[in-house]
Amino acid sequence: MNAGDDGVETRELAYFVAVAEELHFGRAARRLGIAQPPLSRAIQRLERRLGTRLLDRDSRTVALTEAGETLLREGRAALAAVSAAVRRTRRAGRSEPSLVLAAKPDADADLLPVILTAYAATPDALPVDIVFSAWERGAMVRDGRADAALMHAPREDLTGLAFEDLLTEAQVAVLPRRHPLAARAVLSMADLDREPLPRWPRAAPDGTYRMAESGHLMHLIALGRAVAVVPESVRANLRHDLVGVPVADAPPTTLVLAWPEGSRSRALAAFVRCAAEAARTARPAPETAHAAQANRTAGAAQEPAPQNGQTTQTAKTTPAGLPPQGCG
Amino acid sequence: MNAGDDGVETRELAYFVAVAEELHFGRAARRLGIAQPPLSRAIQRLERRLGTRLLDRDSRTVALTEAGETLLREGRAALAAVSAAVRRTRRAGRSEPSLVLAAKPDADADLLPVILTAYAATPDALPVDIVFSAWERGAMVRDGRADAALMHAPREDLTGLAFEDLLTEAQVAVLPRRHPLAARAVLSMADLDREPLPRWPRAAPDGTYRMAESGHLMHLIALGRAVAVVPESVRANLRHDLVGVPVADAPPTTLVLAWPEGSRSRALAAFVRCAAEAARTARPAPETAHAAQANRTAGAAQEPAPQNGQTTQTAKTTPAGLPPQGCG
DNA sequence: AGCGTTCATACCGCGAGGGTATCGCCGGTG
DNA sequence: CACCGGCGATACCCTCGCGGTATGAACGCT
Numbered sequence: 001m002n003a004g005d006d007g008v009e010t011r012e013l014a015y016f017v018a019v020a021e022e023l024h025f026g027r028a029a030r031r032l033g034i035a036q037p038p039l040s041r042a043i044q045r046l047e048r049r050l051g052t053r054l055l056d057r058d059s060r061t062v063a064l065t066e067a068g069e070t071l072l073r074e075g076r077a078a079l080a081a082v083s084a085a086v087r088r089t090r091r092a093g094r095s096e097p098s099l100v101l102a103a104k105p106d107a108d109a110d111l112l113p114v115i116l117t118a119y120a121a122t123p124d125a126l127p128v129d130i131v132f133s134a135w136e137r138g139a140m141v142r143d144g145r146a147d148a149a150l151m152h153a154p155r156e157d158l159t160g161l162a163f164e165d166l167l168t169e170a171q172v173a174v175l176p177r178r179h180p181l182a183a184r185a186v187l188s189m190a191d192l193d194r195e196p197l198p199r200w201p202r203a204a205p206d207g208t209y210r211m212a213e214s215g216h217l218m219h220l221i222a223l224g225r226a227v228a229v230v231p232e233s234v235r236a237n238l239r240h241d242l243v244g245v246p247v248a249d250a251p252p253t254t255l256v257l258a259w260p261e262g263s264r265s266r267a268l269a270a271f272v273r274c275a276a277e278a279a280r281t282a283r284p285a286p287e288t289a290h291a292a293q294a295n296r297t298a299g300a301a302q303e304p305a306p307q308n309g310q311t312t313q314t315a316k317t318t319p320a321g322l323p324p325q326g327c328g
Numbered sequence: 329m330n331a332g333d334d335g336v337e338t339r340e341l342a343y344f345v346a347v348a349e350e351l352h353f354g355r356a357a358r359r360l361g362i363a364q365p366p367l368s369r370a371i372q373r374l375e376r377r378l379g380t381r382l383l384d385r386d387s388r389t390v391a392l393t394e395a396g397e398t399l400l401r402e403g404r405a406a407l408a409a410v411s412a413a414v415r416r417t418r419r420a421g422r423s424e425p426s427l428v429l430a431a432k433p434d435a436d437a438d439l440l441p442v443i444l445t446a447y448a449a450t451p452d453a454l455p456v457d458i459v460f461s462a463w464e465r466g467a468m469v470r471d472g473r474a475d476a477a478l479m480h481a482p483r484e485d486l487t488g489l490a491f492e493d494l495l496t497e498a499q500v501a502v503l504p505r506r507h508p509l510a511a512r513a514v515l516s517m518a519d520l521d522r523e524p525l526p527r528w529p530r531a532a533p534d535g536t537y538r539m540a541e542s543g544h545l546m547h548l549i550a551l552g553r554a555v556a557v558v559p560e561s562v563r564a565n566l567r568h569d570l571v572g573v574p575v576a577d578a579p580p581t582t583l584v585l586a587w588p589e590g591s592r593s594r595a596l597a598a599f600v601r602c603a604a605e606a607a608r609t610a611r612p613a614p615e616t617a618h619a620a621q622a623n624r625t626a627g628a629a630q631e632p633a634p635q636n637g638q639t640t641q642t643a644k645t646t647p648a649g650l651p652p653q654g655c656g
Numbered sequence: 657a658g659c660g661t662t663c664a665t666a667c668c669g670c671g672a673g674g675g676t677a678t679c680g681c682c683g684g685t686g
Numbered sequence: 687c688a689c690c691g692g693c694g695a696t697a698c699c700c701t702c703g704c705g706g707t708a709t710g711a712a713c714g715c716t
Contacts, residue, residue, distance in 0.1 A: 006414050009337045025663060034667060038705045052421025059663050059712050060443065067421035071594065074413030081409035085402030086334050086378065093380025093395035159589045160488065261487045264401065353694060366674050368695060387681050387694050
């Protein structure tokens with residue numbers, strides 16, 4: 001019933017997104033591998049089709065209009081959806097199927113091997129490819145590059161994803177062994193606020209500075225250039241010159257297995273079930289009390305959608321297909 | 329960094345979706361308003377680009393392959409995202425902004441007028457357009473036709489939406505006044521299972537048979553052709569020949585206000601906040617004074633003529649700007 | 657004023673996309 | 687079993703949209 005579009009093609013969206021990101025027709029055209037005039041015309045055509053001005057441009061500067069802002073945001077989402085469709089279709093067409101799991105090194109609470117061996121013992125287990133990424137795992141699941149990802153619940157943005165809790169743990173501050181606070185039995189966030197050092201994860205929403213690898217961060221900490229607040233399970237793998245001190249009032253972190261909303265893959269459902277069970281049996285200990293998932297908020301990046309105490313809750317869904325019973 | 333697509337255009341996706349839905353090139357072509365040969369070639373081109381066979385066709389029958397299934401699903405989502413982007417951009421470009429709220433007649437627990445008047449009293453309240461739709465409200469929010477929708481939480485699919493709970497209520501069975509069970513003080517789902525009548529909402533996930541308007545359903549029930557399990561608030565508006573009997577083990581229903589995940593609209597955020605607060609304050613004190621609201625139009629309009637059950641009807645509610653009580 | 661930068665316009669050539677005609681295949685049928 | 691009808695694929699043509707080059711117009715800078 002619904003044709004789905006209005007003659008707006010993905011190419012045009014990609015063109016607009018490029019211009020909106022560069023705010024410069026020449027650079028955008030170069031990035032797109034085309035000349036500048038066709039790009040100008042494409043934007044004009046798009047504006048004509050939408051019946052709205054998208055960019056305020058005065059031959060000296062380019063700025064987004066209100067409509068342009070929304071098209072940038074929505075257009076990115078639409079392009080991501082298209083390329084997710086393409087990727088997932090390609091993967092579904094491969095003759096030898098497999099699962100791609102995105103993980104973050106040193107951040108799986110040593111659960112990864114447990115999950116993998118448990119799943120491998122499953123009747124129709126597929127091969128599982130692991131890809132490591134420190135800060136793109138959510139995007140990888142969303143755009144079809146990965147089938148699932150291990151992520152940290154309140155810290156990372158889970159909008160658009162379905163997920164299953166694996167393990168909730170308290171957080172510790174990672175400090176140099178000789179740091180004044182390192183001897184304390186427990187800290188508070190206020191203690192760290194008084195530290196002159198940059199703290200990680202930092203609140204900065206823009207991609208100012210990201211840690212490509214946790215080893216780098218640990219090195220920085222050892223050098224006395226930063227402190228970090230991380231899930232307590234990383235204490236097990238800390239360098240000898242670092243210590244982890246519990247932070248009493250740091251919100252607990254939940255390791256979750258996330259996958260694209262509405263996935264119908266039977267294999268994925270089996271993997272999720274298996275991972276959840278593996279996590280449950282591997283950590284039979286009833287977790288550290290406060291499990292409150294009250295504000296599992298969307299706004300990891302940028303400001304949260306509704307600005308006042310408004311909380312955006314993400315729907316928690318269960319894997320679609322009915323997974324087969326038994327996990328090894 | 330990510331171009332966003334692979335040269336796959338929305339037109340091609342729409343073409344494929346049409347064929348996949350019709351499973352017939354000729355009909356699909358007719359539906360798309362093009363001839364059949366170009367459609368065949370477009371599908372072939374798409375298959376070549378994706379490197380996968382999407383349809384198994386033997387000049388007598390057309391069937392989806394595994395990859396085709398996923399492209400149908402994902403492609404629909406991608407097309408919805410594109411048209412959502414277009415619609416939202418168009419709306420953002422309009423000079424006189426407004427909010428579009430999708431509601432279901434007779435299913436708002438009489439909360440709609442409360443919410444509307446409360447929001448209208450807000451400082452920068454926008455005009456609110458109400459569109460009624462019995463079973464498409466989620467899709468309307470997802471694809472940008474509406475900014476928000478009143479939905480019922482466990483009953484309706486909220487994936488891809490952010491939402492805020494407004495009101496949780498128990499469910500009642502609607503029965504003809506002379507029905508044997510109508511005299512009972514309370515029922516169980518098992519009682520209804522033993523009924524030979526079709527029960528609504530039915531479990532059938534496919535769009536076998538949908539009730540375009542609740543009046544039709546009520547009529548069917550009065551005729552003794554069906555029974556329904558609905559939120560207890562509809563008892564207030566039941567026909568005289570029907571009664572509502574509590575169903576003890578029916579899961580409670582939550583009326584939620586849902587909006588697109590990641591919306592950045594300030595107006596929407598204000599509306600959501602206001603609705604939540606209105607619901608909270610309206611609840612403890614059941615309807616008394618505000619029933620005679622002049623603005624009752626929204627909740628009262630019930631007889632619009634949707635011919636094929638598909639059409640939705642709009643009613644514009646301008647903020648009269650009279651009522652007291654601020655919302656923030 | 658001259659120059660460089662930047663977006664818009666003019667004009668042109670090519671190829672993708674659509675149309676018509678037809679073929680090949682298959683299943684039903686008298 | 688030959689014929690017909692329906693369907694998707696192929697062949698061929700044509701148009702128009704997209705991209706390229708050249709140039710114009712507006713603006714900032716020196």
